[in-house]
Every structure is written in structure tokens, then in C-alpha cells.
Amino acid sequence: MSDTARTPETLPFGRRVRRFMADRPLIPLIILLIGLVVVLEILRPGIVNERWVANTIKFAIPLAILAGCQTMTMLTGGIDLSVGVIATMSAFIMATQVGTHDPAIAILISLVPAALIGLANGIGVGIFRVHPLIMTLGMSLIGTGVLQVYQRTVIATGSSIPDILAWLGTGRTYGVPNALALFVPLALLIIFILRRTGFGRLLYAVGDNEKATRIAGVHYWKVIVALYVLSGLLAGVAGLLYVGLIKAPSLSLAVPLLLPSVAAAVIGGTSIFGGRGGYTGTIIGALILTVLATLLTILQMPEGSRRILFGLIILAVTAAYIRITEDS
Numbered sequence: 001m002s003d004t005a006r007t008p009e010t011l012p013f014g015r016r017v018r019r020f021m022a023d024r025p026l027i028p029l030i031i032l033l034i035g036l037v038v039v040l041e042i043l044r045p046g047i048v049n050e051r052w053v054a055n056t057i058k059f060a061i062p063l064a065i066l067a068g069c070q071t072m073t074m075l076t077g078g079i080d081l082s083v084g085v086i087a088t089m090s091a092f093i094m095a096t097q098v099g100t101h102d103p104a105i106a107i108l109i110s111l112v113p114a115a116l117i118g119l120a121n122g123i124g125v126g127i128f129r130v131h132p133l134i135m136t137l138g139m140s141l142i143g144t145g146v147l148q149v150y151q152r153t154v155i156a157t158g159s160s161i162p163d164i165l166a167w168l169g170t171g172r173t174y175g176v177p178n179a180l181a182l183f184v185p186l187a188l189l190i191i192f193i194l195r196r197t198g199f200g201r202l203l204y205a206v207g208d209n210e211k212a213t214r215i216a217g218v219h220y221w222k223v224i225v226a227l228y229v230l231s232g233l234l235a236g237v238a239g240l241l242y243v244g245l246i247k248a249p250s251l252s253l254a255v256p257l258l259l260p261s262v263a264a265a266v267i268g269g270t271s272i273f274g275g276r277g278g279y280t281g282t283i284i285g286a287l288i289l290t291v292l293a294t295l296l297t298i299l300q301m302p303e304g305s306r307r308i309l310f311g312l313i314i315l316a317v318t319a320a321y322i323r324i325t326e327d328s
Contacts, residue, residue, distance in 0.1 A: 025269050025281060026280060026281055026284065028320075029267070029268065029269075029281055029284040029285065029288065030284065032288060032317065033284060033287055033288050033291065036288065036291045036292060036295060037291060039295065040291065040294060040295050040298065043295070043298055043299070044298050047298075050175050054172055054175060054176070054177050056287070056290050056291060056294065057177050057179070057180070057287075058169070058170070058177045058179055058245060059245070059290050060286045060287050060289075060290040061177070061179045061180070061183045061241065061286075062087075062238045062239075062241050062242035062245065062254070062257065063257055063260055063261060063264060063286045063289065063290065064183070064187070064264065064282065064283050064286035064287075065183070065186065065234055065235075065237060065238035065241070066083050066084070066087060066234075066235060066238045066254070066257050066258070066261035067260075067261040067262075067264035067265045067268070067282045067283075067285065067286050068186075068187070068190050068234055068279055068282060069083045069231040069234050069235050069238075069261070070083070070261050070262050070264070070265040070270075070282075071190075071265045071268070071270050071277055071278070071279050071282045072190070072194070072203060072227060072230070072231060073132065073227065073228070073231055074207075074265055074266075074270045074271065074272055074274065074277060075194075075203040075204055075206075075207045075270065075274055075275065075276075075277055076203055076206045076207045076223075076224065076227060076274055077132075077206070077207045077210075077272075077273060077274030077275075078125065078131075078132030078133070078136075078274075079132060079133055079136070079262060079272065080121065080132070080136045080228070080231050080235075081133060081136040081137045081140055081258065082117055082121060082136040082137070082139045082140040082143060082232075082235075083231065083232075083234075083235035083238075083254075083258060083261060084140070084235075084254050084255040084256070084257055084258035084261075085117075085139075085140040085143040085144055085147070085255065086113075086114045086117050086118070086140075086143065086232050086235035086236055086239065087235045087236065087238045087239030087242060087253070087254035087257070088147065088239055088250075088251065088252060088253045088254045088255055089110075089113055089114065089117075089143055089146075089147050089236075089239070090110040090111060090113070090114050090235070090236035090237075090239040090240055091110070091239035091240055091242060091243035091249050091253050091254065092147060092150075092151070092159075092243075092249045092250070092251065092253065093106075093109060093110040093113065093150070094106050094107055094109070094110035094162075094165075094240055094243070094249075095159035095160060095161060095243060095249035096150075096154040096157055096158075096159045096249070097109050097110065098159070098160050098161075098162055099157055099158060099159075099160060100157070103162035103163075103164060103165075106162070107162075107240060110236065110239075110240065111233060111236045111237075113143070113146075113236075114232045114233055114235060114236030114239075115229055115232050115233055115236075116232075117139050117142075117143055117232050118228045118229040118230070118231055118232020118233065118235075119225065119228070119229050119232070120139055121135055121136055121139055121228040121231075121232070122221075122224050122225030122226070122227065122228035122229055123225060124138075124139075125224050125228065126220060126221035126222070126223070126224030126225050126228075127221045127225075144251075147251055148251065151251060159249050161243060161244060161247050161249075162244075164244075165240055165241070165243065165244030166244050166247065167244075168181070168182055168241060168244050169241055169242070169243070169244025169245035169246075169247070170244065170245055170247070179241060179245075182237075182241065183241075186234075186237070187279065187283060190234075190279045191278075191279050191280060194278060194279060195278075199223070199226065202218060202223045203223065203227065204275055204276075205218070205275075206218070206220065206223055206224075206274070207271075207273075207274025207275035207276075208274065208275030208276075209275075238254065238257075239253065239254050242254050242257075260286075260289050261286075263285070263289060263314045263318075264282055264285035264286040264288075264289055265277070265282045265285065266285070266314075266318050267281075267285035267288060267289070267314065267317055267318055268280075268281030268282035268283070268284060268285035268286075269281040269282075269285075270282060288317070289314075292310065292313060293310070296309060296310060
């Protein structure tokens, strides 16, 4: 029998594992999540129970929503650095408007600046071709200044959290976090948009090859404007849900979630160079970061050391995930 008729040589085990992981990128994320939970249970026996799971989910949901903004933005090759400020702004405006308006009206009012900042980002990036990092950073600074001015005008009015947001943020029904009633439909909508709609396909196409999409007749600026308006609205919703969980509106409420939202998207498999990724992995990435934060808290590390270790772990996890799933 000739050499050409022989069956191909069996691939090495490591190569087969990498190929298997590359075809099923969620598996290493799920393994990592389970591993962190096991380590947590070993360090603090009995901590992993129904209440802990519910609390972990409640804190992971606002992060997952903000990470959804980053996922869609990163698919086009950008990063939205304004989502933390947008979320904070929506939460603060809503909390200070509840005293003079019906809660539903206050919520709608709070989402207006979120949409406007998203529109400004979209116009800057899509029409005037400002780099996404610069544009969104600039709008975050402008938003912070506007919020500080706004605070001075309502400083005497006080603030309160509507019952519906408190119910969503902190409540549980039969042990299940009420926040899932909002998050599950929202997550399914994002996944549907990315997988089943023309808009979602355009996000991937723009990130993969912007020049080719232009030649194909795609109006780039329309895609980008729609993207950033959607990102702004999602960030506003995340802020409303987060303030319902924290119950303490402030001028820096959701700002600390900005970098973790980027990390959750990257850990979830979304490329910062665009054209590759998905929201399902991002959700698992948000859960991983939330469990990791709990783990570092249990280790009773100083805040500075926690941040250093948190950053190193994120880099290591991301590098390992890319190496495992990138079949070469």
C-alpha cells in the first residue's frame, strides 16, 4: 500500500484537546468557573449554598449587562469607556427624580442622557472617525462633569429608590434572584441580535473587515450610531439595576465596574480587535470575575494587593484561554 493511501497520523493528545476546546470555547470557561467555586468551598467550607449562589448572580448581572455593551462594541474593534459613567448617571438621575415624578417617568428621564451620550459616541466614532477609546473617554469625562453640576441643583431634594428596582436588585422569589426576570430576556435579546439579525452580522463584518463592508455598500456610520445608542441604553439599564441592588446612589456608583466589564468580555472570548466573540461567553466571564472577587475577599487581602492579584489573574486567565481555544 502506498504512503498516500495510509490513514492520517493521529494528532498528539494536547493538539486534540486544543482543537476540542477551540470548537467548544465555553467549556474551558465553565471548567474555570467550577474550579473557582471548588476552591472557594475548600477555603470556606459551607459558603457555597443557595443564598451564596443567589447573591453571586445578583452582583454578576449588572456587570454582565455592562459587559454586553463591551462585547458588542468590541466586535467592531472598539471599547466603550463611557458605560460606567452612563450607568452612574442614569442611577443618580432616577434616584433624585423619584421624589417629584412617578417612578416610571423618573426611569424614562434617566435613560434620556444615556441615549444622548450613546448618540454622541456614535456620531463621533461613525461620522467624524474619532477613535472609540478617545471618543468614549471624552464623553465619560463630560458626563462626569455634567453629573457634578446636576448634583448641585438637586442637592436639597434627596434621593430614593423605587420599590420595583429594590425588588429587582435585592429580592428573591423561591430562592431565585428577581433580577433574572429582567436579565434573562435582555440576555436572550442580545444573543438573538448578534446571531440572528442583520445588524448583528454587520457588527461582526465591520470588526472583521471594515473596508470590505464599505465596498459592499454598508453604511458604516449608521451601524456605529445604532451600536453606541444601544450600548448607552443598556448601560443605563445596568445602572438602574445596580442602584436597586446597592440602594445608595452616588457620583461613582458604577464606575468601578468599567474595567471588569471589559475583562469579562475578553475572558468570555471576545477579541478586542473585532470580528470574533459572543455574549454567552461574556456572561460566564462576569460570573468568573464575581466569584473571583469573593475569593479574594475571603483571603482577607489588603485592597492594593487584591487589585494587583485580580489584574494578574485576569491576564493569566485570558492568555490561557486564548492559547487553549486558538487552534494553530
